[in-house]
Amino acid sequence: MTQYMISVMATEGEPQPSGAEMQRSFRDVETFNEKLRKNGHWVFAGGMHEPSTATVVDGTGTDVVTTDGPFSESKEYIGGFWVIEATDLDAALRLAAEGSKACGGKVEVRPFHDEADIEDMVREADARA
Amino acid sequence: MSRTTPAADRGRASRPRPAGAPEVETVFREEFGRVVATLVKRFGDIDLAEEMAQEAFVEAMQRWPRDGVPPNPGAWLTTTARNRGIDRLRRESHRDAKQQAAYHLYGEEESVPSAPVTSVTDERLRLLFTCCHPALAADAQVALTLRLLGGLTVPEVADAFLVPERTMAQRITRAKRKIKAANIPFRVPRDADLPDRLRGVLGTIFLVFNEGYLPQSGEHAIRTDLCHEAIRLGRVLRGLMPDEPEVTGLLALMVLTEARRPARVGGDGVLVPLDEQDRTLWDRALIDEGHDLVRWCLRRNRPGPYQLMAAVNAVHTDADSVSDTDWGQVLALYDQMYAATPTPVVALNRAVVVAELEGAEAGLAIVDGLVLDGYHPFHATRADLLRRLGRANEARAAYDRAIELASNPAQIAFLTLRRDALDPPAG
Secondary structure, X not given: OEXXXXXXXXXXXXXXXXXXXXXXXXXXXXXXXXXXXXXXXXXXXXXXXXXXXXXXXXXXXXXXXXXXXXXXXXXEEEEEEEEEEEXXXXXXXXXXXXXXXXXXOOEEEEEOOOHHHHHHHHHHXXXXX | OOOOOOHHHOOOOOOOEOOOHHHHHXXXXXXXXXXXXXXXXXXXXXXXXXXXXXXXXXXXXXHHHHHOEOOOHHHXXXXXXXXXXXXXXXXXXXXXXXXXXXXXXHHHHHHOXXXXXXXXXXXXXXXXXXHOOOOOOHHHHHHHHHHHHOXXXXXXXXXHOOOOHHHHHHHHHHHHHHXXXXXXXXXXXXXXXXXXXXXXXXXXXXXXXXXXXXXXXOOOOOOHXXXXXXXXXXXXXHHHOOOOHHHHHXXXXXXXXXXXXXXXXXXXXXEOOHHHOOHHHOOHHHHHHHHHHHHHHHHHOOOOHHHHHXXXXXXXXXXXXOOOOOHHHHHHHHHHHHHHOOOHHHXXXXXXHXXXXXXXXXXXXXXXXXXXXXXXXXXXXXXHHHHHOOOHHHHHHHHHHHHHHOXXXXXXXXXXXXXXXXXXXXX
């Protein structure tokens, strides 16, 4: 089993859906979510406010620096996402296609690390040093 | 290293015989994909499989010339590579959990140390579908297929696509990393996805062939090695999926195209068009094989793009000259192709056939209605039709544009020759 993030990609300035379209999309997404839960794929999901509502926090220095976001000024942004669990990429891609249809947007599928990957990364970093 | 094979030992496969380097090389090309695929299945890790396969071949290089080729070289290589892999995993206790799991899953059969290599065909097919997964970039698919199934080394793959070795190594590493991280499965796709996914596999093999037949970069007019590798992969795939008409169609298309290669470029390095080729140079054995494959497809009666293109090539290779060619049949095939895939490129090829049947004027009328400005065959075709109609000035402009867009040296030489033979500009 691998966990994947399915991000819904939105583009700034693209035409907004009508109220009816939005309602249909919410309903389709809920049906899809229900299916994810029923089949054991569900981990988490959510939709987010637009990037202009974001705040960037830098806690790496001595003082915490808080600035008006978003972090990167890009025309493309993540409008919402699912975190799912699937046997392999083929299974994840099939779910992503359904999710894309339900929410009416393009999606990006990206795998999460697992513990073994983290061990590998640490070992590779050591080997590079 | 000795190249000789004692005649007395020939054909007695049960007895080891000394091997020369070329023989090991041949076995290497034939067996590498099998060994890698079997090990991927066993260890669940492409890197490990590849490394162990490489090591087994190095060992073969050292041992076979001395001790002789074992009766079943493929099984010997697989067993050697597998044992080395198991040793490696035992030594490296830190190997990640996924591999450990795969090892436990598949490691059970170990009680039969030299078990015959069964169902490996399946495993090569799985590997092919993994390498040609649509989640990988097209150039990465080609590179992985040539490396893992074709057994080409990274420098050879780099050389084939004229990119620096470092770039190719990175491309392959990145693709393998994605396979592992994203958990791209090592499996033949389920039936519902098979047509789409098979198209990807066929497309990758055809890309290798085309890069060999008509290199778009570099100084070579034809890269025979890539054509042969693509045909070899095509034959392997046909062995693995004997009932898929498009698999057979692709093989037929490649074989019939390859058959004409000896006549395709003249001694002066200039491309020879179909109507001027010395047909006695065509490879009869390949033509016969291709015709058999096309007949097989016709009996199946499930046409697809590769089969139709193969059928067009079968008509051409069936004729002793251009005037003998059954152009009506070719047109019928293009009509069928256009009905299925109405693209401007198919329309362009169809127009060439119309010109043969109804004259250059009729062909040009179709060509002039197409929007294909960035495609050099469009301008080359237009130039030829205009030339045949005696419209030298327009033909010259079209040749200029075609030459500007073309990148294959033999093609450029041919187009230049034709342009320079036009009547001088009026006035």
